[in-house]
Amino acid sequence: MNERHDTKTKILDAAEKLFGEKGFDATSLRDITTEADVNLAAVNYHFQSKDSLIEATIMRGAGPVNDKRLAMLDAAGPKPTIEQIVEAFVGPVLEQDFMPMAPLMARVLASPETMQRVFKQLIETMSRRFADAIGVALPELSPAERMWRLQFTAGAMAHTVTRGPVMRELFGGVLDFKDRKLLIARLVKFAAAGFRAPEVH
Amino acid sequence: MNERHDTKTKILDAAEKLFGEKGFDATSLRDITTEADVNLAAVNYHFQSKDSLIEATIMRGAGPVNDKRLAMLDAAGPKPTIEQIVEAFVGPVLEQDFMPMAPLMARVLASPETMQRVFKQLIETMSRRFADAIGVALPELSPAERMWRLQFTAGAMAHTVTRGPVMRELFGGVLDFKDRKLLIARLVKFAAAGFRAPEVH
DNA sequence: GTCTATAGGTTGATAGAC
DNA sequence: GTCTATCAACCTATAGAC
Numbered sequence: 370m371n372e373r374h375d376t377k378t379k380i381l382d383a384a385e386k387l388f389g390e391k392g393f394d395a396t397s398l399r400d401i402t403t404e405a406d407v408n409l410a411a412v413n414y415h416f417q418s419k420d421s422l423i424e425a426t427i428m429r430g431a432g433p434v435n436d437k438r439l440a441m442l443d444a445a446g447p448k449p450t451i452e453q454i455v456e457a458f459v460g461p462v463l464e465q466d467f468m469p470m471a472p473l474m475a476r477v478l479a480s481p482e483t484m485q486r487v488f489k490q491l492i493e494t495m496s497r498r499f500a501d502a503i504g505v506a507l508p509e510l511s512p513a514e515r516m517w518r519l520q521f522t523a524g525a526m527a528h529t530v531t532r533g534p535v536m537r538e539l540f541g542g543v544l545d546f547k548d549r550k551l552l553i554a555r556l557v558k559f560a561a562a563g564f565r566a567p568e569v570h
Numbered sequence: 571m572n573e574r575h576d577t578k579t580k581i582l583d584a585a586e587k588l589f590g591e592k593g594f595d596a597t598s599l600r601d602i603t604t605e606a607d608v609n610l611a612a613v614n615y616h617f618q619s620k621d622s623l624i625e626a627t628i629m630r631g632a633g634p635v636n637d638k639r640l641a642m643l644d645a646a647g648p649k650p651t652i653e654q655i656v657e658a659f660v661g662p663v664l665e666q667d668f669m670p671m672a673p674l675m676a677r678v679l680a681s682p683e684t685m686q687r688v689f690k691q692l693i694e695t696m697s698r699r700f701a702d703a704i705g706v707a708l709p710e711l712s713p714a715e716r717m718w719r720l721q722f723t724a725g726a727m728a729h730t731v732t733r734g735p736v737m738r739e740l741f742g743g744v745l746d747f748k749d750r751k752l753l754i755a756r757l758v759k760f761a762a763a764g765f766r767a768p769e770v771h
Numbered sequence: 772g773t774c775t776a777t778a779g780g781t782t783g784a785t786a787g788a789c
Numbered sequence: 790g791t792c793t794a795t796c797a798a799c800c801t802a803t804a805g806a807c
Contacts, residue, residue, distance in 0.1 A: 398800085410775085411773070481676075481735065482593070484736060489739075493740050517753075517756050518760055520741075524727070525721075525726050527729055528726075529721065529725060532725075538686075539694050543714050543717050552718075558767050559722050566763035567759075569752065569755045569759050600781090619784080620784090
């Protein structure tokens, strides 16, 4: 059951890789079972449908990342600075270059349908939790401004992950992708300054 | 040839609508020809393939928007402020709610493949042009930091357009989408403050 | 649990009459 | 330029033997 290379795990590994590389629509179950070296029918046995497989693949990867985000937020204590909050929000996502998970996350962020279906509750939970923390750090911001700026930050983060390959190709000469710590520091600096700006009325 | 409702135009109108609503992969040529009330074979007569149709649809809409962005940048004069630059960058994109073009743009921004294939040169041109303007407004920023912050801003903008419907559903109570001018002002304020932050080293 | 075989449906693209 | 008819290539999902 908990074998490292059982059929179910092999399918999830292959799905994670291929969904990330080609997207959900463009990846067929045949692609996945070929890559995983298992039989086609195994997908419908272990998962009920392609949609369920997509959901399971996302959930397996997204859980740990979001746990880490919340852990970092908690670790910052009861009165975190806006820099600490932003770092907890974007750091774990931008750090995940140890796995083929990053491209998959990018696909999720880039697919309104998938996001709607699978990610809605995760996003809602995270957004409210972080918006609350920002309310403590920057009480002078209205709830609306707070949420908008959090969404702007989420967008900058998502764009960096999603469009990484394209950006690398176009601006690889000037943009450094290898130093993740520096990249995170850049985004934290940028977003924190944005959060500290006087409110628009 | 320049009739308002010729077959070619009807196909492009339907494609713009449906690609925006459902995405490129999920929209079949049959969906489009049904919506346009033209024959299926007309697509392959007027355009050669589905990919060419996608490209033509994007180009018809993206041209005017990018023209407006550059026009606003020029209108700001030889020494624009960072606020003027950001507004020229994000304003025309966030303003386009007069047409079904907005969801289509969102789909393009959300599809690495399509972006890579069709949008690369457009993005490159725009990014370099705006990065140059930022160099004038904020000469103390290094070229790398300048380009990163422009990409962060592009991400915040893209996210706002792309995830609009989801955000509206989740946070519609607190986020106001109707007042576009206010939304643009919020993003300009946020991003301009980010650009003005001291550089990371 | 794993396989083969196949049902049942869709798709993009084209040939050829008009 | 517009149509009908159709092809060949995919797809997801399942039934049923082992």
